[in-house]
Amino acid sequence: LTVAMDEQRVAFEPAGELPQALRPLTPAVFRGFAELVYAEAGIHLAPVKQALVVSRCSRRVRALGFTSWRDYLDLVQRDPRERVHFLESITTHETHFFREPNHFELLRTMVIPALIEAAAAGRRPRQLRVWSAGCSSGEEPYSLAMLLLDLLPDWHLDILATDLSARVIESARAGLWPIRKSQEIPDAYLRRFMLKGKGAQAGVMAAGEEIRAVVRFDTLNLNDARYAAGTNLDLILCRNVLIYFDQVSKRRVIERLIQHLAPAGLLFVGHSESLGGITDALRAVRPTVYSLKENHQRAQ
Ligand SMILES: C[S@@+](CC[C@H](N)C(=O)[O-])C[C@H]1O[C@@H](n2cnc3c(N)ncnc32)[C@H](O)[C@@H]1O
Secondary structure, three states, rough: HHHHHHEEEEEEEEOHHHHOOOOOOHHHHHHHHHHHHHHHHHHHHOOOHHHHHHHHHHHHHHHOOOOOOOHHHHHHHHHHHHHHHHHHHHHHOOOOOOOOOHHHHHHHHHHHHHHHHHHHHHOOOOEEEEEEEEOOHHHHHHHHHHHHHHHHOOOOEEEEEEEEEHHHHHHHHHEEEEEHHHHHHHHHHHHHHHOOHHHHHHOEEOOOOHOOOOEEHHHHHHHOOOOOOOOOOEEEOOOOOHHEOHHHHHHHHHHHHHHHHHEEEEEOOOOOOOOOOOOOOOEEEEEEEEOOOOOOOOOO
8 A cells, every 4th residue: 555655655746736628629629610711711609519629639739728719719810820820730631542543544545545645635735734722641642643543654644632721732742651551552553653661661562663753732721812723723633522511611712723724634533522513614514523514704
């Protein structure tokens, strides 16, 4: 018993030093967070998302020593770095290699053969410019890189991959994933384009040189009034990003995004993100795949 008491003396301190409990998030303070997220990122946080804010941010709020969510809201409002941290916590970054395979199938069977034919007839250069907008940790742009390097071996390929979150861009640039992710990649591509960690890197898969060479990463907020993503892009993929936007911010984001599309370019959105009623400038060539209407006026 004496030993146990001694151990307790070392491991505990007087209860007066215990941190105070974090008080519940009230609807009014939640509205403050929702307004900030909407203004900053275009993302609509419906009231049902209150539990999400609590589950994703409580640990951070406690670590900062706050007992009230209003104090954290004040900090997020006045400190741009904390704002980035907060936005990263409440956005969803889930992604997979070759996610929504029918898009990759459409590229392989229809879009790329048509591009090859056009280049052979001298109607277009042998180069392809692609933008993965909202690329998360890089699985989408690296999947595109594998497919395009395979099917367009002697073309000049340029894949821009962007995301609001600097943290996911850093991880995409590093190009490292747990080895179980290899199951998402067809065998032939896995062997040709990916590396398997040895020794201290066992259990890790790394992007190989060939795919790294054609993908460039940058942070970019699609809700910004202006951004540099280049013009005349052949393919834009903005998949599973707009699910979190409302009609107004979705329209604004799409109208800006398509200013970057080449006249014959294609825009891919995620499978639950129809653009019906969003803009008159696009026509659906497939559900979730869009091209510009011919009479679409490009902004100056
Ligand atoms: C669910 S992931 C989708 C990744 C990939 N496109 C896919 O389909 O697998 C959504 C990504 O969109 C990003 N995002 C959310 N709002 C954004 C905004 N306003 N500008 C740019 N990226 C944004 C998030 O940071 C997140 O990484």
